[in-house]
Amino acid sequence: MRVKVRLFARLRELGGSGELVRDVPDNATVSAVWQSLVQEFPGFADYRPSLSCAVNTEYAKFTTAVADGDEVAFMPPVSGG
């Protein structure tokens, strides 16, 4: 199945784009999507402890299952205000 990946701030720069489309195995979790990105972009690995994620514009957990067509977002620590 295919998911849309959204990346922000420094992660977006490391990944070269704020929006990627990636094929992942059926029944993949957010964590599996992240692991596939770490393979592709080794600089991502350091971010795991401080990362937040969202599925379809709602905060999610790394154990959350994703479905075909979902939008999966990975967010470094926030700094609004």
Place this chain on the structure above:
Amino acid sequence: MNARTAVTDSVLDAAMLAGLVEGPGHGAVVTFLGLVRDHNQGRRVTHLVYEAYEPLAVKALDRIVREAADQWPSVRMAIHHRTGQLAIGEASVVIAAASAHRADAFASCRYAIERIKQIVPIWKHEFFEGGDTWVEGATADPDDVRALEQALRIACA
């Protein structure tokens, strides 16, 4: 733009936000403006660029407004956050909190800015003399009760 919560690349208007929340039962409106400062950690800042995950950022602002209403039932609140490039002195965020009495308006306004820094998916790209850096603050977790309690403690100090 009359929504009480918004993420926008337009200039923010504190008076407009105050107008969105004030009503005849309110004896106080507190507004907070976060401004772009010309220095940070010893660096001379030239400008900032804010990036947002807009749909989730608006939901997070809505959540903060709900949390404030749970804590201070008489409070009516609006929050707008800016994105894009901002010059020194421009407002990056405006909060307006109206309440029957001033104590709740002040406390809820302080609460809101602390929560914004904890859970709203917005990022600050700082440009300074000699370079630039992404500011990375809090790992956003809206369900983290300790973070919420910390914001409440600061608000009620």
